[in-house]
Structures are given as C-alpha cells and as structure tokens.
Amino acid sequence: MRGFGRALAGALLGLLAGAASAEVTVLSAARIHTMDPARPQARAMAYDEDGRILALGEPDELRRRYPRARRLDAGASTVIPGLIDAHGHVSGLGLAHLSADLVGARGKDEVLQRLREFAAALPGDAWLIGRGWDQNDWPDKRFPTAADLDAAFPGRPVWLERIDGHAGWANSAAMRAVRRDLAGDWQPDGGRIERNANGEPTGIFIDAAMALIDQARPPLDEATAERALVLGMQEAVAHGLTGVHDAGINLAELQRYRRLADRHALPLRVTAMAAGDGDALAFLCEHGLYRHPGGRLQMRTVKVYADGALGSRGAALLADYSDDPGNRGLMLSPPAELRRIAAKAKGCGVQVATHAIGDRGNHEVLDAYAQALGADAGGDHRWRIEHAQVLSPRDLGRLAQLRVIASMQPTHATSDMPWAEQRLGPERIVGAYAWRQLRDSGARLALGSDFPVESVDPRLGLYAAVARADAGGRPAGGWMPQEKLTAFEALRGFTLDAAYAGFSENEVGSLAPGKRADFVLLKEDPLAVAPERLRTLTVQATYLDGKPVYPAR
Numbered sequence: 001m002r003g004f005g006r007a008l009a010g011a012l013l014g015l016l017a018g019a020a021s022a023e024v025t026v027l028s029a030a031r032i033h034t035m036d037p038a039r040p041q042a043r044a045m046a047y048d049e050d051g052r053i054l055a056l057g058e059p060d061e062l063r064r065r066y067p068r069a070r071r072l073d074a075g076a077s078t079v080i081p082g083l084i085d086a087h088g089h090v091s092g093l094g095l096a097h098l099s100a101d102l103v104g105a106r107g108k109d110e111v112l113q114r115l116r117e118f119a120a121a122l123p124g125d126a127w128l129i130g131r132g133w134d135q136n137d138w139p140d141k142r143f144p145t146a147a148d149l150d151a152a153f154p155g156r157p158v159w160l161e162r163i164d165g166h167a168g169w170a171n172s173a174a175m176r177a178v179r180r181d182l183a184g185d186w187q188p189d190g191g192r193i194e195r196n197a198n199g200e201p202t203g204i205f206i207d208a209a210m211a212l213i214d215q216a217r218p219p220l221d222e223a224t225a226e227r228a229l230v231l232g233m234q235e236a237v238a239h240g241l242t243g244v245h246d247a248g249i250n251l252a253e254l255q256r257y258r259r260l261a262d263r264h265a266l267p268l269r270v271t272a273m274a275a276g277d278g279d280a281l282a283f284l285c286e287h288g289l290y291r292h293p294g295g296r297l298q299m300r301t302v303k304v305y306a307d308g309a310l311g312s313r314g315a316a317l318l319a320d321y322s323d324d325p326g327n328r329g330l331m332l333s334p335p336a337e338l339r340r341i342a343a344k345a346k347g348c349g350v351q352v353a354t355h356a357i358g359d360r361g362n363h364e365v366l367d368a369y370a371q372a373l374g375a376d377a378g379g380d381h382r383w384r385i386e387h388a389q390v391l392s393p394r395d396l397g398r399l400a401q402l403r404v405i406a407s408m409q410p411t412h413a414t415s416d417m418p419w420a421e422q423r424l425g426p427e428r429i430v431g432a433y434a435w436r437q438l439r440d441s442g443a444r445l446a447l448g449s450d451f452p453v454e455s456v457d458p459r460l461g462l463y464a465a466v467a468r469a470d471a472g473g474r475p476a477g478g479w480m481p482q483e484k485l486t487a488f489e490a491l492r493g494f495t496l497d498a499a500y501a502g503f504s505e506n507e508v509g510s511l512a513p514g515k516r517a518d519f520v521l522l523k524e525d526p527l528a529v530a531p532e533r534l535r536t537l538t539v540q541a542t543y544l545d546g547k548p549v550y551p552a553r
Contacts, residue, residue, distance in 0.1 A: 023049050024066045025546060028059040029074035033527060035081050035496045035510035045079070047517035051545025055513055077540060078525040080491065081511050082242025082518030083458045084498035086407050087386055087448035090246050090270070091253060092165070093235060094228030096452045100130030102160060107138045108148050111160075116152065127217055128153060131161035131452070133169065136311060136419050143194060146172045146203030159213050164453050166309035168210045170203045177216040188212065190305075190332040192314070207308040207330050226256050230265070237267045237550040239457045240539045242518040244268060245407075245448065245502055247353070247386060248275040248303035251283055254290070257297050266296040267549040269518070271502040273303035273353055277341050285348040295516075296544075300503065301351040303386070304341055305332040307361030310389065310416060310423055315358030318392060322425035328360070335364045342372035346381075351503070353384040353407065359392040359428065366398045377402045384446070384501060387412070388438070390424060391431040400442035405501050407446045408435060410464035410490070411454040417468075417479040429480075435465065436483040445485075446501035447493030458494055462526065463534040465490035473532060487527050487534070517546035 024046055032042045034056060042056040046066050055062060063069065100118035105111045111133055119128050135141050149158050149171035157174035161167075175182055182193060182201040191208030193201050205213055220228075236244055249257075249272050260266050274280030281302045284290065289300040308314020308330045313321055316329040333341070338354070345352045352369070356362040362385060369383055384405040389412065399406055413420075413433035421429045431437075439445055449461055465485040468478035478484055485493070499509025508518050523538035542550035 024054065024069040025072055026059070026062045026066055026069040027072045027074060027079065029079045029521070030076045031525060032056065032079040032511060033081075033491070033525075034512060035492060036512040038512065042511075045511060045517070045519075047546045049546075051517045051547065053511060053513050053515050053517050056511060074521055074540075076523075078522045079511070079519050080522060080526065081495040081509060082520055082542070082544065083240045083494045084243035084245070084269075084502070084509065085236070085241055085448040085451065085456070085458060085494070086245045086446035086498040086501050087247045087409060088236070088244045088451040088456065089165075089248070089453075090232035090236070090244060091225070091228045091249070092232070093452045093456055094230065094232035096131055097231050097235075098224070098228065100128065100160075101132055102130050103132035103163065105133060105137075107140075108144055111144075112149075112152050115149075115158070119153070119156065124156075126156075127174070128156055128158045129160075129217075130158075131165075132163050133160055134163040134311065143167075143202070143204045144169055146170060146175065146201070149203070157217075159217065161210075162312060164309040164311050166314050167204060167206045167312040168213055170205065170213050172203075174213055174216070175201060175203065178212050179216070180212075182212070190330060192330065206312055207314050207332055222256075225253075226260070229253075229256055229260065233267050233270075235456055237542045237544075238539070239459070240520040240522075240542055240550075241456070241458060242268050242520070242542060242544050242549075243271065243498070243502070243504075243508060245271045245273065245301075245498070247273050247355075247450075249273065249280065250275050251279040254280055254283070254299060258292060261292045261294050261297045264294065266294070268544060269296045269504070269508065270298075271301070271504065272297065272299040273301040274299060274350075276302070276304055277344065281345070281348075281350065284350050285344070289349065295507075298502075298504075301353050301384075302341065302345050304338065304352065304354040306338060306354050306356040306365050307331055307358050310357055310420065313423065315390065316360040316364070317358045317390070317424075317428075318360045318363065319428075321423055322428075323422045329358050331361065331364065335368065338364055338368035339371055342368045346372050346376075351382055351384070353386050355386045357387050357389040359390045359395070359431065362388060362391050363395050366395055366402065366404070369402055369404060370398075373402065379403075382501060382503065387450075389432060390428060391434060391438075392428075393431060396431055396434065396437055397441045399438060404443070405446055405497075406438045406443050407448065407501060408433075408438075409448050409450045409454060410435070410461045410485075411449060413468060413479070413483075414464045414470055415454060417470075433480070434483055435485055439485070439489065444497050444500065445489075445493045446498045447490065448498065459535055459537050459539075461494065462487070462490045462537075463531060465493065466534060467531040471535065487531070491526060517543060519543050
C-alpha cells in the first residue's frame with residue numbers, strides 16, 4: 001500500500017497545485033467492479049480531463065492506447081462506482097454537528113449530562129437544541145416529559161428532536177414560547193400533542209405538532225444554514241458518497257445549493273426533492289425541471305409525507321398497534337391530499353417520492369399513484385415510495401405492477417428490529433423491511449440511509465442489507481434472514497439503482513465509457529469479504545469527475 005499512497009499523494013499534489021496534467025488519466029487497480037453488465041470487471045480505466053470515462057480494460061492495453069496519459073496506480077485496491085445515498089437530509093446532517101448529539105444515549109440521565117456539557121458553551125439566551133434521543137433504547141421506554149428537563153434548564157428553552165425526526169421533546173420554557181394555549185383536547189392536523197390526564201401538554205410533540213415549537217424558535221441565519229450544507233456534504237464524501245438525494249428542501253435551500261454550485265463548491269452530486277406542495281414545487285411547475293449547468297445539482301422531484309414513523313407510533317396502520325390498542329398512527333397527508341399533489345406533480349412532469357412507513361400509509365400512496373398515473377402507470381415515470389417499510393400482502397406486489405421504486409434504508413431494519421414486532425405483531429412483521437420480497441416481485445430497490453436519522457456511512461447500509469444483524473452479529477444468522485440481499489444486490493442499490501431513481505443512470509451509477517468518472521477506492525473488495533467486514537471497509541479516496549474530493553489521511 002505504500003506505493004499506492006505515494007502515487008495518490010503525487011496525484012493529489014499535482015492536481016491541487018495546478019500542475020499541468022495530461023488530457024487523459026489511466027487508473028489501474030487490482031479490480032474494478034463496474035456494475036456495468038456489458039463489462040462487470042476491469043483492471044484499468046481511462047478518463048479525460050473533464051472526468052468523462054473513455055475506456056475500461058487491462059492496464060497495458062489502455063496505456064498503449066493512451067501513451068501520454070497520466071498514470072494513477074491504485075495497487076491492490078478495489079475500485080467501485082461512487083456510492084449514492086438515495087434518501088438523506090444534508091442540512092440536517094450538518095446541523096447535527098451544530099447541536100447536542102443525543103444519539104446512543106442510554107437514558108434520560110445521560111441525555112441531561114450531554115445537554116449540560118453542550119449548553120456550557122452557549123450564550124445565556126440561546127435555545128438548547130439537540131437531536132437523536134430514542135426512548136426505545138432506555139430502561140423506561142415511555143416518552144419523557146418536560147419535567148425531566150425543567151429541573152436542569154428552568155429558564156432556557158430546550159427542544160430535542162427524536163432520532164427519526166418525527167417527534168420532539170420540549171421543556172416548559174420552550175412551550176411557553178409558543179403563542180397559543182397547548183392545553184385542552186384539540187390536535188393539529190397530521191400531528192399529536194401528548195397530554196396528561198388534566199389535558200396539559202407533557203412536552204412531547206409528534207409529527208405535524210412539532211411545527212408549533214419549530215415556529216417559536218429563532219430562525220437560522222443564512223451563514224449558519226449554508227455552513228450546515230457544507231458540513232453535511234463534507235461528511236458524506238468522507239464516507240465514499242459521490243451522490244445524495246436530498247429528501248425535501250424548500251426554495252431557499254435550493255438557492256443555497258445553487259450558490260455553492262456557482263462557486264464550484266459542491267463536492268458531490270445533489271438530487272434535491274421539493275418539500276411538499278410549497279415554493280420549490282411551484283418553482284418547478286413554473287420554470288420546469290431544474291438542472292445546474294455544472295452537472296452536480298438537479299431538482300425534478302417532489303417529496304410528500306403520507307404518515308409518521310414507527311418508533312413514535314405515528315406510522316399509519318390498517319389496524320391498531322399491537323402494543324398500543326386504539327392507536328393506528330397518523331396520516332400526515334389525508335388520502336385526498338395525496339391524490340391532489342400526485343395529480344399536480346404529474347401535470348408538471350415532476351417525479352413523486354412519498355414517505356410511507358405503515359401499511360395504511362403505503363396503501364394510500366399506491367392508490368393515489370394508481371389514480372394519478374392512470375394509463376401512464378407502465379411508463380418511465382419512476383415514482384417512488386420512500387421507506388416502504390410495512391406492506392400488507394395485497395400491496396406488496398403493487399410496486400412492481402405500477403413501476404414504483406422502493407427507496408429503502410437497510411439500517412432502519414437493524415435499528416428497529418429490537419421492538420418492531422412489538423409494534424406490528426407476528427403477522428404484519430412478515431411484510432416489514434421486505435427487501436427480498438420486493439426485489440423478487442420485480443420492484444427496483446434504491447438504497448440509502450435517511451441520515452441523520454441513521455448514520456451517513458453507506459458501509460453500514462451494505463452490511464445491514466447483507467447480514468440483517470447488529471454490529472455484534474446479533475441475532476445469529478440475521479433477523480428475518482429470508483429478506484437478506486446479496487452483496488452485489490446491496491452494492492447495486494447504492495449505485496446503479498440509486499442513480500436510476502434520480503434519472504441519472506446514463507451519467508453515474510456504473511463505470512462505463514461515456515459516463516462520469518465518479519468512483520471510490522477501497523482497500524478491500526466488498527464483493528469478496530465476509531459480511532461482517534463490510535462495516536469496516538477502508539475508504540482510501542472518493543473521486544468526482546475524476547478528481548479527488550476526499551483523500552484518505
């Protein structure tokens with residue numbers, strides 16, 4: 001590996017110093033997994049100075065064809081196409097670095113300790129913001145309350161987002177900042193305020209109810225908002241990602257991306273989705289599908305929410321929660337609204353991607369898609385269901401029939417497996433996280449992480465898809481192992497199928513002549529190692545358009 005390190009360092013110095021470079025680069029490696037059925041493997045790849053692939057083959061062959069080419073010898077490394085996360089939240093990932101990190105806290109005491117440490121550096125009048133708590137990981141699995149926070153923070157507003165982004169925990173000071181009475185028996189559309197027996201809010205706000213606290217918070221300044229995008233993208237490329245589908249942004253955030261793209265400051269390709277029937281969708285309907293001339297930013301999709309999340313019991317189910325009789329979750333968008341937005345998007349030529357987790361949520365989305373698409377259901381619309389987490393037997397085959405893409409996140413299954421069957425019961429769990437059933441039915445799987453709900457690291461997604469087990473390999477043999485994917489299928493989900501879901505398969509997702517030279521150098525071969533080693537693949541460098549955007553240190 002020392003030879004490779006010297007070669008890579010030399011290449012980087014030449015690029016970064018602006019040294020004159022040959023018009024063609026020939027990269028050689030022990031193996032190149034192209035994900036191109038016409039040529040699945042090669043040992044060398046030639047690409048031009050614009051980052052367009054010219055040829056793949058054997059090192060000697062390409063060096064003869066391009067005798068003046070710059071050579072980049074990756075030695076014993078493996079090259080794979082750049083990894084694409086088909087569902088993430090870039091700004092949320094960046095903001096997670098600017099707020100208290102509560103991921104993995106094992107109880108309320110640990111949450112409070114982390115909050116005290118984070119608050120020590122805050123101005124006295126600043127809100128204390130955190131994210132990542134999960135009561136399912138605590139000894140007491142009930143929702144926490146404002147009283148749990150008030151003793152430590154009686155005057156400073158505290159607002160903590162749950163790990164799934166579908167519930168928030170506020171202290172009394174944060175609730176006082178809301179300019180309406182939160183007590184009583186009223187509920188916001190698509191959300192729920194948890195209240196005690198006296199009708200007083202407990203401090204937990206689920207789904208659309210979270211907006212009551214969010215709107216009371218001081219808004220982000222523009223510099224912080226842009227910094228969050230930059231931090232999120234930097235973390236993504238460090239883990240081998242060359243593309244992200246940013247699942248739901250408004251027009252202001254699109255403009256931030258545009259300004260970064262204008263400054264050539266996008267280190268990955270962003271396929272952005274308009275957030276619901278808002279200003280970004282209006283922009284697409286008025287001006288047409290958007291693509292930045294630099295080729296690293298596009299928006300042609302609207303992201304809609306059908307229901308909530310399973311962990312906070314907000315996912316909409318066809319029957320009661322097995323562990324909460326009388327509760328069937330929340331439809332964040334009523335069926336009529338789903339149909340209206342789907343029809344509007346179709347009229348504008350916009351792809352629809354709808355968050356649906358519960359079996360009712362998925363059923364309503366499929367019905368809305370079928371009605372809006374009509375005779376065009378068999379066409380190349382590439383509409384998507386984000387998560388497709390719990391499907392009833394009657395709906396499982398409908399995705400393939402309607403040519404709907406299942407945009408799924410493997411680590412959701414391994415995070416939820418300790419309690420998912422408690423929520424759903426033994427019958428419904430059979431249709432949950434059903435990757436193999438969906439793929440075998442003919443549906444295409446685009447894989448991602450839903451970061452920062454889960455880790456941005458795609459290696460964890462590859463491992464979860466193949467092993468269906470936690471970091472310690474539990475349970476032995478995997479959870480519901482009949483739903484496992486092969487390593488090749490998992491890699492395809494993070495490359496070619498994710499590119500297809502973003503209408504980009506002619507540019508990225510595989511390594512073939514004419515496509516972009518987006519690739520990752522790995523020390524190990526992900527298609528040859530044992531499943532447990534997928535978690536710790538060594539990312540040596542990430543390349544976009546043939547240029548390194550992340551060199552290993």
